[in-house]
Amino acid sequence: MNENIKQQLARIKEYWSTRSRKQKVVGISALAFFALALSLLVFFAGRTTMAPLYSELSPSEIGAVKENLDGRGIAYEITEGGTGILVPEEAVDNLKVDLAAEGLPQSGTIDYSFFSQNAGFGMTDNEFNVLKLDAMQTELGGLITGIDGVKDANVMINLPQEAIFATDEAEQASASVVLNTEVGYQFDEKQIKSLYHLVSKSVPNLPVENIVIMNQNFEYFEMNNSGTGSGDSFEQQMAVKKQIERDVQRQVQSMLGTLMGADKVVATVTADIDFTQENREENLVEPVDEENMEGIQISAQRITETYTGDAAGAGGIPQAEDAGDTATTYLEGASGTGDYERTEETLNNEVNRIRREITESPYKIRDLGIQVMVEPPTPDDPNTMPDQSVEDIQQLLGNIVRTSIDESYNAELTDQALEEKITVSVQELNGKVTFEEEQTSSIPWWVYLIGGILLVVIGVLIFMMVRKRREEEDDEDEFIEEEEEEVFVETEVNARRKQLENMAKEKPEEFAKLLRTWLSEE
Numbered sequence: 039m040n041e042n043i044k045q046q047l048a049r050i051k052e053y054w055s056t057r058s059r060k061q062k063v064v065g066i067s068a069l070a071f072f073a074l075a076l077s078l079l080v081f082f083a084g085r086t087t088m089a090p091l092y093s094e095l096s097p098s099e100i101g102a103v104k105e106n107l108d109g110r111g112i113a114y115e116i117t118e119g120g121t122g123i124l125v126p127e128e129a130v131d132n133l134k135v136d137l138a139a140e141g142l143p144q145s146g147t148i149d150y151s152f153f154s155q156n157a158g159f160g161m162t163d164n165e166f167n168v169l170k171l172d173a174m175q176t177e178l179g180g181l182i183t184g185i186d187g188v189k190d191a192n193v194m195i196n197l198p199q200e201a202i203f204a205t206d207e208a209e210q211a212s213a214s215v216v217l218n219t220e221v222g223y224q225f226d227e228k229q230i231k232s233l234y235h236l237v238s239k240s241v242p243n244l245p246v247e248n249i250v251i252m253n254q255n256f257e258y259f260e261m262n263n264s265g266t267g268s269g270d271s272f273e274q275q276m277a278v279k280k281q282i283e284r285d286v287q288r289q290v291q292s293m294l295g296t297l298m299g300a301d302k303v304v305a306t307v308t309a310d311i312d313f314t315q316e317n318r319e320e321n322l323v324e325p326v327d328e329e330n331m332e333g334i335q336i337s338a339q340r341i342t343e344t345y346t347g348d349a350a351g352a353g354g355i356p357q358a359e360d361a362g363d364t365a366t367t368y369l370e371g372a373s374g375t376g377d378y379e380r381t382e383e384t385l386n387n388e389v390n391r392i393r394r395e396i397t398e399s400p401y402k403i404r405d406l407g408i409q410v411m412v413e414p415p416t417p418d419d420p421n422t423m424p425d426q427s428v429e430d431i432q433q434l435l436g437n438i439v440r441t442s443i444d445e446s447y448n449a450e451l452t453d454q455a456l457e458e459k460i461t462v463s464v465q466e467l468n469g470k471v472t473f474e475e476e477q478t479s480s481i482p483w484w485v486y487l488i489g490g491i492l493l494v495v496i497g498v499l500i501f502m503m504v505r506k507r508r509e510e511e512d513d514e515d516e517f518i519e520e521e522e523e524e525v526f527v528e529t530e531v532n533a534r535r536k537q538l539e540n541m542a543k544e545k546p547e548e549f550a551k552l553l554r555t556w557l558s559e560e
Contacts, residue, residue: 061502061505064498064501064502065502067498068495068498068499068502071491071494071495071498072495074491075488075491075492075495078487078488078491079488086113086126086127087126087127088115088124088125088126088127089124089125089126089127089130090117090122090123090124090130091103091114091123091124091125091130091133091134092122092123092143093118093121093122093123094118094121094122094189094190095121095122095123095143096121097120097121099142099143100116100120100121100122100123100143102142102143103123103137103142103143104116104123106137106140106142107123107125107133112125112126112129112133113125113126171195171197174195174240174241175193175194175195177240178191178193178195178236178237178240178241179191179192179193181236181240182215182217182233182236182237185229185232185233186223186229187219187220187223187225187229188217188218188219188220189218189219189220190217190218191215191216191217191218192215192216193213193214193215193237194213194214194215195211195212195213195241195244196211196212196213197211197241198210198211198243209243210243210244210245210248211241211242211243211244211248212244212248212249213237213241213244213248213249213250214249214250215233215237215249215250215251215252216252216253216254217251217252217253217254217259218253218254219253219254225259227261230251230259230260230261231261233251233259234246234249234251234261237249237251246261260273275311275313275401278311278313278400278401279309279311282309282311282403283307283308283309284307286307286309286406286408286438286442287305287306287307289438290305290307290408290410290435290438291303291304291305293434294410294412294431294434297431298412298413299413301413301467302412302413302467303410303411303412303413304410304411304467305408305409305410305411306408306409307406307407307408307409308406308407308409309403309405309406309407310403310404310405310406311401311402311403311404312401312402312403312404312444312447313400313401314398314402315397315398315400316396316397316398317395317396317397317398318395318396319393319394319395319396320392320393320394320396321391321392321393321394322390322391322392322393322394323389323390323391323392324389324390324392325389325390326388326389326390332387333387333388333389333390334387334388335385335386335387335388336386336387336388337385337386338383338384338385338386339382339383339384339385340381340382340383340384341380341381341382341383342379342380342381342382343379343380343381344377344379345377345379346377402444402446402447403442403443403444403447404443404444404447405443405447405459406438406439406442406443406459407439407459407460407461408435408438408439408459408460408461409461409463410431410435410460410461410462410463411463411464411465411467412428412431412462412463412464413464413465413466413467414464414465414466417466417467418466420464420465420466423464428462428464431462432457432460432462435460435462436456436457436460439456439459439460440456538552
């Protein structure tokens with residue numbers, strides 16, 4: 039066994055001594071790279087990736103979980119200032135199930151499952167009511183926590199005491215809710231309304247008016263009770279005003295941001311809203327043919343009379359001037375002939391009779407102002423902003439103002455008045471906020487490093503194997519050439535021998551002369 043080892047070592051030394059200096063450097067480098075790559079692979083392969091098991095727990099709950107993990111012999115790390123705990127990534131799911139089965143983490147709250155686990159005959163009515171109220175608050179807080187944007191919820195319910203005497207009016211409950219909301223999350227009116235109804239329908243005799251909801255920043259969430267959108271309250275009017283200003287601002291910001299760049303434009307909008315409402319009834323009569331001011335003819339009557347004849351002489355009973363006078367005056371007759379003609383026409387036309395019941399819009403835009411700040415292409419040089427671009431921006435903003443203001447208020451809106459409602463300022467924007475974009479990769483960087491090292495090692499090994507194979511092929515070629523030469527020599531000698539043998543058999547005399555000649559030369 040020792041002899042074999044010595045022989046192998048001797049061969050290695052002999053092989054190493056026959057290598058050139060360049061080959062020795064390449065071999066040592068390849069071996070070093072291979073050892074380094076193997077070490078890194080073993081290090082990262084054996085490294086444990088930690089993942090969060092729980093976060094945002096109380097110190098007492100973290101302590102209970104830590105004690106359980108110590109008993110299991112599982113590695114862990116305490117993070118987030120003692121409110122979070124990390125465990126190996128592959129054990130997260132199993133640990134959550136096992137700890138939940140053991141009742142960890144213990145939140146200290148009571149839910150409805152408490153009654154099925156701890157029900158007994160020794161519980162008094164007061165104890166039962168207290169536990170029931172606590173369970174109700176816990177369950178309601180859990181329901182609210184499941185809503186988007188809510189991280190946690192604390193609910194306090196005040197139930198009325200049962201009256202000794204019967205009354206016509208039922209006592210009402212009240213509730214206070216404190217939400218721990220996500221940073222920057224904005225609740226819309228529909229979500230706030232859903233929160234109020236969720237709390238109201240979960241507690242008996244709890245009207246919406248007796249509910250108060252706020253977040254951890256002391257911001258109250260108030261529900262719009264009217265639901266009609268008529269703008270009859272100050273809060274609704276301010277909400278409508280802000281919504282109009284926000285919509286116009288977004289429109290201006292989007293349009294100019296596309297033209298100049300999103301980070302080069304800042305726009306603000308101020309609106310004057312008229313919330314006067316009017317309900318009126320109109321009874322109008324209009325001609326059918328407005329051009330000729332005529333209606334539709336529904337009936338017509340035409341009468342024509344013609345008379346021709348002689349006039350009669352004076353005669354008849356004298357006409358008395360007074361009642362006591364003697365009638366001595368006669369009517370004077372006419373002399374000659376006369377003609378008489380009368381035409382009468384009666385037309386009945388029908389007109390448009392319009393009855394309107396008009397309810398005016400709950401609000402009208404009475405005035406609108408837009409202020410825009412634009413950063414020039416070269417921020418510190420306002421002269422790089424072309425005047426034509428500023429004029430285009432003013433024209434675009436003018437069209438927005440003209441079309442947004444109600445028709446009843448823009449009748450006297452001249453170009454000069456329109457320019458007074460628009461302000462375009464060209465200057466450098468120094469208050470811009472920039473965010474660094476984090477480039478995330480699904481594959482860790484060390485995988486690329488190890489892959490590159492392995493590729494280098496594999497390339498060096500392949501190069502050495504190819505070179506060694508070429509050297510072996512060169513040695514084999516030299517050996518083959520030597521064997522071919524020997525074979526060629528042996529073949530030539532055999533051919534001459536056969537020639538001599540044939541000559542000795544066929545021409546003995548010439549063969550004898552040839553022998554004498556070789557002998558004499560020697």
